[in-house]
Amino acid sequence: MTGSMVEQPLDEPTLLVRAQEGDVRSFELLAGRHRAALYRLAARVLGDPTEAEDALQEAMFDAWRRIRSFRGDSAFATWMYRIVVNRCAGMLRRRTPVPVEEPAETPAPDSPERAAELDAGLAALGRAVAGLRPDLRICWALRELEGLGYADIVQITGASEDAVRGRIHRARVQLAVVMRPWR
Known part of the structure; x- marks a missing residue:
């Protein structure tokens, strides 16, 4: 053969x-x-x-x-x-945490100013995520960015499911508050 x-x-x-x-x-x-x-x-x-x-x-x-x-x-x-x-x-x-600044006025859609604002908004979101406590950021990233389920996050972090759910909730709330001016 x-x-x-x-x-x-x-x-x-x-x-x-x-x-x-x-x-x-x-x-x-x-x-x-x-x-x-x-x-x-x-x-x-x-x-x-x-x-x-x-x-x-x-x-x-x-x-x-x-x-x-x-x-x-x-x-x-x-x-x-x-x-x-x-x-x-x-x-x-x-x-050390990085502060997040407030946005300026809202420019017209499809303008270079709007594109710059979107870039600034994404940068602000990045800084907002960076400003989360590490335990909140890790749980939020595993859930929202990696798409993992709660059971997997529990195993990865060693926290209880209630703690994981609470951390993700607190991260979402904090991000919503910080990003409110960018809506």
Whole structure:
């Protein structure tokens, strides 16, 4: 029989077991499958691509160091989200809040002034999100930007479902208040 054998990609449980046995390449493959989503979360929570990359690299290192302690109580992706969230939360705690300014008059639709106002509104929203407490920002980003359900957010953050719902509600209320002048 002629033909070449094509190596099939390993499934997640196999990669996980190999990584827990110390196989760096298996861990890289496993973590690499989730890297884009984890980076996107870090960038949304931190609001800075460079900081997000730093947070992700540090989280990957944390995960590698702790891979043997992963028990499988949740999905590997959920475990990784939690590590990234914890890393981002630590970085946010070390920051100082940025004030949000009020908008000027409302220009005519479809004008360059209107386009500039929309850009300013998006920038104000970014600053408003940056002004949220880290626990509120993380829950809000996981729900509103990543589209995760409450059960997943509970597992990622380690907070109760009531706490998660409360944090998302408080974030929405605070953002609505800050962004009211931009409506």
